[in-house]
Amino acid sequence: xxxxxxxxxxxxxxxxxxxxxxxxxxxxxxxxxxxxxxxxxxxxxxxxxxxxxxxxxxxxxxxxxxxxxxxxxxxxxxxxxxxxxxxxxxxxxxxxxxxxxxxxxxxxxxxxxxxxxxxxxxxxxxxxxxxxxxxxxxxxxxxxxxxxxxxxxxxxxxxxxxxxxxxxxxxxxxxxxxxxxxx
Numbered sequence: 001x002x003x004x005x006x007x008x009x010x011x012x013x014x015x016x017x018x019x020x021x022x023x024x025x026x027x028x029x030x031x032x033x034x035x036x037x038x039x040x041x042x043x044x045x046x047x048x049x050x051x052x053x054x055x056x057x058x059x060x061x062x063x064x065x066x067x068x069x070x071x072x073x074x075x076x077x078x079x080x081x082x083x084x085x086x087x088x089x090x091x092x093x094x095x096x097x098x099x100x101x102x103x104x105x106x107x108x109x110x111x112x113x114x115x116x117x118x119x120x121x122x123x124x125x126x127x128x129x130x131x132x133x134x135x136x137x138x139x140x141x142x143x144x145x146x147x148x149x150x151x152x153x154x155x156x157x158x159x160x161x162x163x164x165x166x167x168x169x170x171x172x173x174x175x176x177x178x179x180x181x182x183x
Contacts, residue, residue: 028059028075028122029180035060035123035169036161041093041116057120064110064173067126067137073144075122076115091117092152094145100163101128110134110166113141115148125173 034040040058061075062068080092093116098109111127111134127141128134149156161169 027071028061029177031058031060031123031173031176034058035172035176036097036099036112036159036165038095038097038159041095041114041121042118044093044116059120059122060173060176061122061124062126063177064112064125064170067133068124069137069140069144072113072122072124072141076144076148079115079117079120079122092148092154093117093121093157094149094154095157095159096142096145097159097161098129099161099166099169101130101166103163106163109160110170111138111141113145115145 042057059075061072095114097112097114099112100106101108101110108130109128110125111129112123112125113127114121114123116122124141126134127138129138145156148154
């Protein structure tokens with residue numbers, strides 16, 4: 001990545017982190033399990049039993065169908081500046097999940113972004129590879145993940161989820177968000 005692109009992306013990241021309050025609808029909502037049935041990223045770090053038993057968190061940021069890159073960036077700052085763990089491996093995992101959005105047209109995807117340190121995983125949706133606002137969100141998140149991958153020497157894992165799981169998975173996320181806001 002060119003140096004000016006790194007500086008520009010980092011500036012945007014810092015500016016979004018300095019904003020204060022944001023709508024309750026876009027707060028980090030805890031999830032019991034990975035909505036797509038994948039291995040939770042924070043569990044992929046080799047670490048001692050304390051981390052494994054006490055600090056396992058998976059949070060969904062925003063809404064599955066609403067592009068909200070700013071909230072994801074805010075939560076990313078928290079994740080990146082949270083507890084530091086000394087490991088012999090990069091302390092950041094990145095995953096992009098392409099979920100087939102149409103049963104017939106397999107080229108259209110809802111796109112979810114997931115990142116983790118040894119203590120926590122955060123995930124957001126609202127991006128697509130076929131629409132205006134969702135496509136713009138995907139471009140921004142792709143650039144953000146490329147920057148993080150470059151800084152942290154992390155690989156970006158790419159996963160595709162079949163259409164058959166789309167509706168039930170989105171409903172699972174929406175139900176968790178609704179339940180969280182009832183409390």
